[in-house]
Amino acid sequence: MNSLKRADKKISAVIVTGGSSGIGESFIASISKLDDNPAICNLSRSEPAKKWLDQGVRHIPCDLSLGQEIERVVPEILTFIDENPGGDVLLINNSGFGGYGEFHDVSLERDLSMIDLNVRACVHLAGRLMPKxxxxxxxxxxxxxxxxxxxxxxxxxxxxxxSFLHSWSLALSDELKDKGVRVLCVCPGPTATNFFRAAGFKESPIKVGTTADKVVEESLRKYFKDSWIVTTGFWNKAGVAISSKLPKVLVTKLSGGTLRKIRQP
Ligand SMILES: NC(=O)c1ccc[n+]([C@@H]2O[C@H](COP(=O)([O-])OP(=O)(O)OC[C@H]3O[C@@H](n4cnc5c(N)ncnc54)[C@H](OP(=O)(O)O)[C@@H]3O)[C@@H](O)[C@H]2O)c1
Incomplete structure (x- = not known):
């Protein structure tokens, strides 16, 4: 992780959501290798792997799709930050899940819970931690x-x-640029994690291009360079560059055509 060395202040407290698997666990792994040796606190429903707990990662169990659960754990997170002074605070909003199917067919409760986790929890945690x-x-x-x-x-x-996270992250990057707080929006493509299983597939229905470790390494590199956004991986960057030149309606139809070819088992 020395390749991630940077000139600015050290990080002393990291709060990561969804460190119990996939990209979140890779964030824990990469951050524990930083020379700064920051304290790490994980928020998810299940515990991260035992080896991280043995290495001192704090786990606060929390269902982040529930606002009252977030309110319940905020004091504990703020105490964790205060107990680890002397450096930067980093919040990684990573917990999230997806779902597949036409809107009129899928569970409305599941979609609402997805909005609560993928959007509301990120805003809620960032808002409560912003003063720190x-x-x-x-x-x-x-x-x-x-x-x-x-x-x-x-x-x-x-x-x-x-899309909400993308827009919100970039706007926050601009608002906070002179306040010593940087915001990075990470845009991975298909990555080998539990994501597709959690979305209801037996196995990944599309070609998985990369690993969680690669996504995280590129993300941290960009974070330390003060970037506002990173699309991880060469082919994802190329795809985004091409589709950004096309009319939105056409891109929607192309995206729909691709996703329709995927069939749940
Ligand atoms: N894998 C991909 O292809 C891919 C591509 C682009 C973006 N992403 C994004 O990457 C992020 C991480 O996903 P992943 O790929 O690492 O999938 P994953 O292996 O399924 O991990 C999802 C994480 O979210 C946590 N989580 C789910 N529901 C939660 C809840 N109600 N409260 C708190 N935590 C919850 C899970 O922990 P618990 O179950 O223990 O709560 C788990 O640690 C997600 O935001 C996803 O949208 C993934």
């Missing part, structure tokens, strides 16, 4: 998706939650 972030300095990493760049028929609500 501004006081101590630091940043927020929001894990969006390449789905944020175009509407995603058959994953309509999921794509829209990620």
């Amino acid at each position: 972030l501004i006081e101590r300095g630091g940043g927020i990493i929001n894990v969006a998706s390449t789905a944020c760049f175009q509407p995603t028929p058959l994953m309509a609500t999921y794509g829209a939650t990620k």
Whole structure:
């Protein structure tokens, strides 16, 4: 992780959501290798792997799709930040899930819970931690998706939650640029994690291009360079560059055509 070395202030407290698997667990792994040796606090329903707990990662169980659960754990998170002074605070909003199917067919409750987790929880945590972030300095990493760049028929609500994160992250980057708080929007493409299983597939229905570790390494590199957004991986960058030149309606139809070819088992 020395390749991630940077010139600015050290990080002393990291709060990551969804460190119990996938990209969140890779964030824990990469951050624990930083020379700064920051304290890490994880928020998710289940615990991260035992090896992280043995290495001192704090786990606060929390269903982040419930606003009252977030309110319940905020004091504990603020105490964790105060117990680890002397450096930046980093919040990584990573927890999230997707779903597949036409809006009129899928569970409305599941879609509403997806909005609560993928959108509301990120805003809620950032809002509650913002005074500490501004006081101590630091940043927020929001894990969006390449789905944020175009509407995603058959994953309509999921794509829209990620578009929200994209727009919100960039606006916050601008608002906070002179306040010592950086905000990075991470846009991974298909990545080998539990994501597709959680979305209801037996196995990934599309070619998975990369690993969670690669996504995280590129994300942290960009975070330390003060970037506002990163689309991880060469082919994802190329795809986004091409589709950004096309009319939105055409991109929506192309995206719908691709996603319709996917069939749930
Ligand atoms: N994998 C991909 O292809 C891909 C591509 C683009 C973007 N992403 C984004 O990457 C992020 C991480 O996903 P992943 O790929 O690592 O999938 P994952 O392996 O399924 O991990 C999802 C994480 O979210 C947590 N989570 C789910 N529901 C939660 C809840 N109600 N409260 C708190 N935490 C909750 C899970 O922890 P618990 O179940 O223990 O609560 C888990 O740690 C998501 O935001 C996803 O949208 C993934």
